[in-house]
Amino acid sequence: GLHSVHNIDDLRALAKKRLPRMVFDYIDGGADDEVTLRANCSRYDAYALNWKALVDISKIDMTTTVMGSPCAAPIIVTPTAAQRLFHPRGGETAVARAADASGLIYSLSTLGSTSIEAIAAETDGPKWFQVYVWKDRAVVETMLERARAAGFTGLILTVDVPVAGNRERDLRNAFTVPPKISAKTVSQILASPRYLFDMLTTPKITPANFADADPEGDGIMGYINRQFDRTVTWEDARWMKQVWGGPFAIKGIVRPDDARRCIDIGADAVWVSNHGGRQLDGSTATIDALPDIVHAVDGQAEVILDGGIRRGTDIIKALALGARAVAIGRPYLYGLGAAGEAGVGRALEFLTTSLERDLALTGVTRLSELGPDFVRRPPL
Ligand code: HOC
Numbered sequence: 001g002l003h004s005v006h007n008i009d010d011l012r013a014l015a016k017k018r019l020p021r022m023v024f025d026y027i028d029g030g031a032d033d034e035v036t037l038r039a040n041c042s043r044y045d046a047y048a049l050n051w052k053a054l055v056d057i058s059k060i061d062m063t064t065t066v067m068g069s070p071c072a073a074p075i076i077v078t079p080t081a082a083q084r085l086f087h088p089r090g091g092e093t094a095v096a097r098a099a100d101a102s103g104l105i106y107s108l109s110t111l112g113s114t115s116i117e118a119i120a121a122e123t124d125g126p127k128w129f130q131v132y133v134w135k136d137r138a139v140v141e142t143m144l145e146r147a148r149a150a151g152f153t154g155l156i157l158t159v160d161v162p163v164a165g166n167r168e169r170d171l172r173n174a175f176t177v178p179p180k181i182s183a184k185t186v187s188q189i190l191a192s193p194r195y196l197f198d199m200l201t202t203p204k205i206t207p208a209n210f211a212d213a214d215p216e217g218d219g220i221m222g223y224i225n226r227q228f229d230r231t232v233t234w235e236d237a238r239w240m241k242q243v244w245g246g247p248f249a250i251k252g253i254v255r256p257d258d259a260r261r262c263i264d265i266g267a268d269a270v271w272v273s274n275h276g277g278r279q280l281d282g283s284t285a286t287i288d289a290l291p292d293i294v295h296a297v298d299g300q301a302e303v304i305l306d307g308g309i310r311r312g313t314d315i316i317k318a319l320a321l322g323a324r325a326v327a328i329g330r331p332y333l334y335g336l337g338a339a340g341e342a343g344v345g346r347a348l349e350f351l352t353t354s355l356e357r358d359l360a361l362t363g364v365t366r367l368s369e370l371g372p373d374f375v376r377r378p379p380l
Pocket of ligand 1: 081165221278
């Protein structure tokens with residue numbers, strides 16, 4: 001159980017034990033050979049920390065703001081699809097509540113399985129909404145209006161999904177959203193009695209923020225693949241910022257020239273991400289992409305980074321290299337799959353307490369003290 005969880009890897013192991021194989025693999029897996037998935041984590045090892053000695057660390061302040069939203073620590077709960085798949089009873093509600101309890105920013109995916117309004121009713125904490133550009137712009141506009149009315153204060157446009165990535169674990173498991181009935185999927189679900197019970201005693205897992213998906217046909221992913229607009233460009237991003245009018249982040253940037261374009265269209269945050277290695281395999285690990293992006297942005301927007309964050313030291317490296325905050329996906333999804341809201345809480349607690357301890361060990365009492373002098377970068 002959770003008492004034997006001491007890090008994110010332990011949570012992953014517990015999630016693996018408790019979830020049907022195909023559900024665990026959907027969280028855990030990446031695209032193609034999973035090179036980028038692994039690199040996102042392992043590349044932190046190439047950066048070494050240089051601590052400051054003999055600093056009074058009796059008070060450590062981890063609070064900050066990201067795109068104007070206040071948070072207790074520089075950790076954003078990144079948007080992920082259909083969270084009720086990972087915990088049918090709790091899903092997004094469990095994640096949002098745990099984020100609120102930890103004082104962290106929660107973000108809801110367009111592909112969420114809980115409605116914008118239900119999340120707003122559940123938590124007073126800072127909330128952002130995530131979108132893609134759909135062919136039917138009216139669908140987007142309606143969601144943005146609802147998010148604004150419900151008190152969501154930030155918008156994230158994801159730009160690293162021009163098409164779906166090639167996730168071979170999902171193909172092997174015949175995994176679709178929602179899962180289709182087949183000998184393979186049924187036997188996997190039957191092998192996870194707790195999950196099966198939860199699934200059978202809660203409403204069906206469907207997208208909660210748009211209509212028209214045909215789960216009986218080719219599933220939500222098929223609908224989305226048809227809805228995603230292959231002609232999307234920077235003009236659409238500019239349109240989105242105008243329609244939204246508020247704090248706006250562009251997620252899925254790895255090139256300095258693209259970071260400049262984000263600023264040109266008025267983005268408030270440039271979000272360095274490769275979708276957790278789930279899209280273009282072989283792309284740069286995010287920690288390696290970060291320094292050049294920070295240089296290009298030159299303080300004109302905030303920089304957020306996700307990918308491979310598993311410990312406080314990873315967060316310190318990202319912040320020292322210029323990120324305003326990091327975002328996490330798999331760490332809390334392992335928690336959700338392992339133990340619902342309590343499991344998400346455990347993931348967030350582990351990351352915030354390890355960040356606090358690691359800041360003390362680094363001799364840093366405020367996030368603004370962090371800079372490149374704390375990190376020795378690997379040779380190019
Ligand atoms: C067909 C489009 O973010 C994931 C999600 C969903 C990606 C969109 C797929 O699984 O990474």
